[in-house]
Amino acid sequence: MTTRQDAPPAGEGAGLKDGVLQTMQRAGAGIAQLTSGLSTGLLALLLVLWVAVTAVTSLVGIGLLMAPSVLRALHALAGRERARLGRWGEEVIAPDPPPTELRAALADPTTRRELRWLVRHATLGLLLGLIGALLPAAAVRDLTFPLYWPLAPEDATATSIGLGTAHSWPDALSVSLLGVSWVLISLGLTPGMARVQARPGRRLLVAGPEVDLSRRVAELTATRAAALDAHAVELRRIERALHDGTQNRIVSVTVLLGAARRMLARDPAGAEELLERAQSAAEQALAELRSVSRSILPPVLDDRGLEGALSALAANCAVPCRIDVDVPQRCAASVEATAYFVVAEALTNIAKHSGASLATVTVRSAGGRLRLRVQDDGRGGADENGGSGLTGMRRRVAAHDGTLSLTSPPGGPTTLQVELPCGS
Ligand SMILES: Nc1ncnc2c1ncn2[C@@H]1O[C@H](COP(=O)(O)OP(=O)(O)OP(=O)(O)O)[C@@H](O)[C@H]1O
Ligand SMILES: [Mg+2]
Incomplete structure (x- = not known):
C-alpha cells in the first residue's frame, strides 16, 4: 500500500x-x-x-x-x-x-x-x-x-x-x-x-450576458432540483439509520431498566444482570449515533483536511491504493465532503466488484475546480443501473454543479472522473 x-x-x-x-x-x-x-x-x-x-x-x-x-x-x-x-x-x-x-x-x-x-x-x-x-x-x-x-x-x-x-x-x-x-x-x-x-x-467567444444568464438559470434550476432530491435522500437515510438503529437500542434500554426496577426488591442478582444488558444496549446506541453523525460530515475532514481524510480512506481500502493529492487551498466544507464520499464509494466499489490489484486516486485543483480521478486495473463493466451507489454519487455531484464521467469497458480498466466547482 x-x-x-x-x-x-x-x-x-x-x-x-x-x-x-x-x-x-x-x-x-x-x-x-x-x-x-x-x-x-x-x-x-x-x-x-x-x-x-x-x-x-x-x-x-x-x-x-x-x-x-x-x-x-x-x-x-x-x-x-x-x-x-x-x-x-x-x-x-x-x-x-x-x-x-x-x-x-x-x-x-x-x-x-x-x-x-x-x-x-x-x-x-x-x-x-x-x-x-x-x-x-x-x-x-x-x-x-x-x-x-x-x-x-x-x-x-x-x-x-x-x-x-x-x-x-x-x-x-x-x-x-x-x-x-x-x-x-x-x-x-x-x-x-x-x-x-x-x-x-x-x-x-463567450455568449452575451442575456444568453449566459438564461442558460445559467436553466442549469441552476435543474441542479437545484437535484440538490433538493439529494438532500431528501440524505435525510431519509439519516432518519432510517436513527429509527432502525439508535432508537431501537434506546427502546430496549428503557424496557430493560423498567424490568430491572421491578425486580430490584425480590431478585437483586437478576436485576443486576438486566442492568448490565441495559448498559451494553446504551453503549451500542451511542456507537450507532456516532457513526450516523460521522456519515453526515466526516470529522476526519475537519481534523486532517481532504488529503489526510483521503489517505485514511486509502489506508483502509482492501485493495492496495496509491493516492496523490495536490490541493493547495481548502475548498468549501460541502465540496470536500462530496469529494470524500465519492472516493469512499468508488473505493468500496473497487474492493467489492473490480477484482483489481491496484487503485489510484488523483486529486488536483485548478481554475477554481476540484478534479478527482479514481482508477482501478480490475475487470471493468461498472454499470450505473446496477445499484444505488453510482447513481447517488452522480446526484451528489450534480447538486454541486459538478460533472461525473465513468468509463468502464468490459475487461477494464475502470476510470471515474469527477469535477466540482471549489465554491470558496
Ligand atoms: N470498479 C468497478 N469495477 C467493476 N465493476 C464495478 C465497479 N464499480 C461498480 N461496478 C459494477 O457496477 C454496479 C453498480 O455499482 P453501484 O455502486 O451503483 O452499486 P453496488 O455497489 O452494487 O451497490 P451499492 O448501492 O451498495 O453501492 C455494481 O453492482 C458492479 O457490478
Ligand atoms: Mg457501490
Missing part, C-alpha cells in the same frame, strides 16, 4: 522550496496551455486562408458555394477553442448556435465575433503557441550542448538562435548559460503569455 502525503512546511527552507515548486508548476501549465493553443492556432491559420480564398472567389460566384462549409468549420473551431479554454480555467459558455446561411451569418454578431477571434488566434495566438513550444526545446538544446559539443561538426551553429560557433570548452559552456536564460524566461513569462493567448477567446 502506498500513500503519498506532503510533509508539513518547516520554516523558510520549505517555504522557498514550495515557492520554486509552484513557479515550476505554473510555468509547466503555461507551456502546456500555450502548446495546446498552438494546435487551434494552426487550424485557425488554415481557416483564415480558406476564408480569404472563399471571399475572393465569391466575387466570381464560386466561393458562395463554399460559404456554408467555411461557416461550419468556423463554428466547430470556435467550439473546440471554448472547450480548450474551459479545460484551462473558467468555462466559456457558448452562445446559441449561429446561422450557417451566408446572408444571416454576415449580420450575426456571434459569427462576427468568432471571425475577429479567428484572425487574432491565427496570428498572435499562433505566434505565442510557437514560442511556448520552442522555449523548452531551445532550453534543452542549449543546456545540453556541452554534452554533445565534441561530436558536433567544426563549423556547426552553437546556439538555438542560430548564431555563433563553439571552438573551445568555455564557448560550449557559455551556450549552456544561454540555456539557463531560456529556462528563466520560460519560468517568468509563460504563464502571462498563456493568459494573453487565451484573452481573445475568453472575450470574443
